[in-house]
Amino acid sequence: MTSPQETPDRPRRGLAEKRQAIMRAARTVFGRDGYTRASIDAIAAEAGVSTRTIYNHFAGKELLFRTVVRESSAQVGEAQLDIIDRRLGKVTDLEADLTAFALAWLTPLAEFADHFGLVRQINAEARHLPKSALDAWQEAGPRRVLAALGQRFGELAGQGWLEAPDPGRAAAHFVLLTTTEVAQRSYFGAYPLARAETEEIVVAGVRAFLRAYPAPRG
Incomplete structure (x- = not known):
């Protein structure tokens, strides 16, 4: 039997579950139809809720889209930050470790297909x-x-390990040289x-990359 203390939590859980359903549906519909063609009606149908329920959570399509993009990007960003920590936390062979890192960096294309x-x-x-x-x-994210x-x-x-007067620029060059071509040629995993x-x-x-950013001589 549910205690009185638990009763107030049930509406909150219900609201949270509906919000998550709306977010999942919106990510699917926006990813399939794009922002311009997507409609609140289509998102409501995908989520199995009413349009009124969506408007209870989000003021309109623009806010919903911005929220979906931000939260989805943050989720993928956390996965990529974890890859940086795991693959580049300790380097023993720079070329081999950078290669393994770049290949791992591409795994979110399949793992987060809705985001891409x-x-x-x-x-x-x-x-x-x-x-x-x-x-x-x-x-x-990016x-x-x-x-x-x-x-x-x-x-x-x-x-x-390398000579990089501007490490931020070096990071951008690394991504462009190693993973951007794969992402673009695969249409971001499609x-x-x-x-x-x-x-x-x-x-x-x-x-x-290593020819452009070699280890300092000596």
Whole structure:
């Protein structure tokens, strides 16, 4: 039998569960239809709730989209920060470790397919999207993660592994040389490349990076 103390929590749990259902549905619909074509009615149908329920949680489509993009980006960002910690926390062979890191960096493309569906739509509709949503996406994920990677490259430079006067720029160059081509050619995971092709791109990118940022002489 439920105690009186537990009763007030049930409405809160119900609200939280409905919010999560709305967020999951919105991520699916926005990723499938894009921001412009997606409707609150379609999101409500996907979530199994009424449109009134959505408006009880979010003032409108723009706020819902911004919230979905921010939270989804933050979730992927946490996974990428974990990859930085696990793969670059201790370096023993720079080329091998950077290659393993870059390959691991690509795993969220498959693990967070709904998020990268959103990314495809963001890239396609950028001029028609609220600037606040674009900023929320960048701040919650890409910029935060790139800053962390830059910090780690700065530490590697301090340890003598590479010469990087601007570690943040080095981090951006590393991502462009190793993983951006894979992401773009696979349409952000929609059509995954063969493992051998991915490895070939990453290995070539790591070697190009190390030619640009070699270990200091002596």
